[in-house]
Amino acid sequence: MPQLDRIIIFPQVFWLLVIFTMFYIILTHFFLPRFLKALKARKEIVKINELEASLVSERSTDNQAKLRFLLLSHLSIVKKIFSMNSALNISNAKILNTQAVDELVSVMVKNSILFCNSQILDSICIKVRSIYSK
Incomplete structure (x- = not known):
């Protein structure tokens, strides 16, 4: 081989x-x-x-x-x-004084507008809900 x-x-x-x-x-x-x-x-x-x-x-x-x-x-x-603050106390919804709360919120918004940047405030989304809604 x-x-x-x-x-x-x-x-x-x-x-x-x-x-x-x-x-x-x-x-x-x-x-x-x-x-x-x-x-x-x-x-x-x-x-x-x-x-x-x-x-x-x-x-x-x-x-x-x-x-x-x-x-x-x-x-x-x-x-x-x-x-x-008694106006902001929401412990009892039936005695709630919305006029005082609205006045305080408007004062806070006015102060924010005067002393803050408006672009920052525009970026904040505010949604209002009623206390009595279910």
């Missing part, structure tokens, strides 16, 4: 080993370092992005807590104002 002849097999094995070792050397010395640098760079980018995401989420939760605190403190101030 000519396929298993020693004269034909040894040169094929020799060139296989030569080509394989050259291919291995080229891959390990030229392409593998570039590939490893790319992997390390990607890993660092992912780590930096995770740190930035955690910082942004921490800032967001801090800002939410500050906003919640400000809203609660201002809400308590508004509650004090409503409780101090």
Whole structure:
């Protein structure tokens, strides 16, 4: 059988080993370092992005807590104002004096117009609902 002849097999094995070792050397010395640098760079980018995401989420939760605190403190101030002024007290809807409330709202709107920017006031949407509606 000519396929298993020693004269034909040894040169094929020799060139296989030569080509394989050259291919291995080229891959390990030229392409593998570039590939490893790319992997390390990607890993660092992912780590930096995770740190930035955690910082942004921490800032967001801090800002939410500050906003919640400000809203609660201002809400308590508004509650004090409503409780101090008898015209704004809505505990009993049948005794409600709408004339006094309308006068106070008109004074507040007049002061806002005099001392605030009209563009800011135009951006505020006011919807009036009756107390007696169901």
